[in-house]
Amino acid sequence: MQHDAIGRYHDLLSHGHTAQESQHLLTALQQQRGLYFGERSLCSVLRPRFLTQHQYAFLRRSVESLLPAFQKIYRRSLADAQFRRQFRMLDWEEELLTIDPGFEEPSPTGRFDSFYISDEELKFTEYNSETPAGAGYSDALTDLFYALPVFQEFQRDYHVFPIPCKPGVTHAVLDTYAQWRGTRSDPPRIAILDWREVPTFSEFVLFYDYFRSLGIEARNVDPRDVEYIDGKLMCGDYHITLIYKRVLITELIERGGMNHPVIKAVRNGAVCMANSFRCKMLFKKASFAVITDERNRDLFNPDESKAIRDHIPWTRLVEERKTVVDGEPVDLVPWILDNQHQLVLKPNDEYGGKGIVLGWTVERSAWENAVKIAVIEPFVVQRKIRLPSEPYPSVIDGTVRIIDRLLDTNPYVAFGKFVHGCLTRISTDEMVNVTAGGGSTVPTFLLEKR
Secondary structure (H helix, E strand, O other), X not given: OHHHHHHHHHHHOOOOOHHHHHHHHXXXXXXXXXXXXXXXXOOOOOOOEEEEHHHHHHHHHHHHHHHHHHHHHHXXXXXOHHHHHHHOOOHHHHHHHOOOXXXXXXXXXXXXXXXXXXXXXXXXXXXXOOOOOOHHHHHHHHHHHOOOHHHHHHOOOEEEEEOOOHHHHHHHHHHHHHHHHOOOOOOOEEEEEOOOOOOOHHHHHHHHHHHHHOOOEEEEXXXXXXXXXXXXXXXXXXXXXXXXXXXXXXXXXXXXXXXXXHHHHHHOOXXXXXXXXXXXXXXXXXXXXXXXXXXXXXXXOHHHHHHHHHHOOOEEEOOOOEEEEOOEEEEHHHHHHHOHHHEEEEEOOOOOOOXXXXXXXXXXXXXXXXXXXXXXXXXXXXXXXXXOEEEEEEEEOOEEXXXXXXXXXXXXXXXXXXXXXXXXXXXXXXXXXXOOOOOEEEOEEEEEEO
């Protein structure tokens, strides 16, 4: 059905001026609504992502089968400093772990980055448990696509259902505040917290509008503009009681230090912050190494072990040690050097594709140099997975061009328990990441034949 639906959608673009009118409206509406990442339009193609009900159900089940394993390594590492060394936490991160956030779940809102290899094969490559972006963008593009002539015509043949993301984020953040506050009768005053110059600022505006539409007080707040005064976190005359944290913890510490007003306010229980400082542990790329390492297999029950085998590619911290690959013992670093074309190197604590080295795209000398760095600095090595692709249309110089693009599937997670939406990114480059400078975001819809 999915293949037929894509073919039908593309056929509709050849009818009269449907493609040109749809492209013009797509561009105009993104300009009107500020749907940009920095200076680039969020969406550059005329077709959304279609998932069948079966695919989305499989995605939800797969995520929910994995989450208990991530919860186990989080709880074990929080209680056991020796076990926690596997995450390669920095000294200041260790200090922040001692701050009780006032609620249990470290990442009330999160997002996996994954790839649908086939209808029955799904691989997860990263877990953004700190500042999962894109939910506002995805929902805004969903609304926008309903206006496109080609999408309207397509609905004559197919039912399409949106997969909203913002409500799940909002539910998780508000429920976390209620846990922290101990009551639901006192509404929060939200600060959407990040630097005003970041390219995702336009998404903060979308969340500001959404919070306000629900009757919730909110402001977009730069960390440089806050003060901790008389037991209150203030931005001018605005008393902040809930931080929807979009600023990266590392950047907050690098630019503000451990005595930043936000750190003081959270430490003293004067403000609720979601996600908490403890989210940093699972955000580390090393979490995938911890969960797949043979040394930790006894932590997991048979169902969790199966979920890990099915969905997590082999991953290890880069260090001088012996480990197991495909059931065989190897010396890790020499094995990495000899198997460049099936491996990816990732910095332990970066985002947006920064510092990633795809072994099959670089010369031998560059790979050897990258491995030397990875041994010194915290890096993980992960086995390459096959990246799926789909054809996507756009109008270039007045002509419809349909180009195969790589795509990922990124489910949002609420409370570390269940899926509440899905982000799709597409790219002609193997680094399928908008932050990395390539590709675009497309809305995701469930599909059903009329």
